[in-house]
Amino acid sequence: MLRLIKHLLKQSIERAGIKRQVEATLVCREFDKIIIELLGKEAESRIRAAYLKNQTLVVMTLNAALAQECQIHQEEIIRKINAQLKKELVKEIRIQIR
Numbered sequence: 001m002l003r004l005i006k007h008l009l010k011q012s013i014e015r016a017g018i019k020r021q022v023e024a025t026l027v028c029r030e031f032d033k034i035i036i037e038l039l040g041k042e043a044e045s046r047i048r049a050a051y052l053k054n055q056t057l058v059v060m061t062l063n064a065a066l067a068q069e070c071q072i073h074q075e076e077i078i079r080k081i082n083a084q085l086k087k088e089l090v091k092e093i094r095i096q097i098r
Helices: 002-016 019-039 041-045 064-072 074-085
Strands: 047-053 056-061 092-097
Touching (some): 019 041, 019 047, 019 056, 019 064, 047 064, 056 064, 064 074
Parallel strands (some): 056 092
Antiparallel strands (some): 047 056
């Protein structure tokens, strides 16, 4: 039954033409979870995934130190996101300090 629901949901998403938007949302959500794992709960309100475009995940942060930490872990973050979503959706992370 669960497999049927997953199949129907996947078909509906594809028919509605929102597959990329759904994938982008899942990537952002996964980044937010992974960054807390790597940098701790304190980072939750200071660094966030903003959007995914052309396999580049754009991340916003409040300070240079968090940007640097994210840059250090970039390959690991990309690997974990793609593994979790079972698809190569992210190739690069671009960090913007606000």
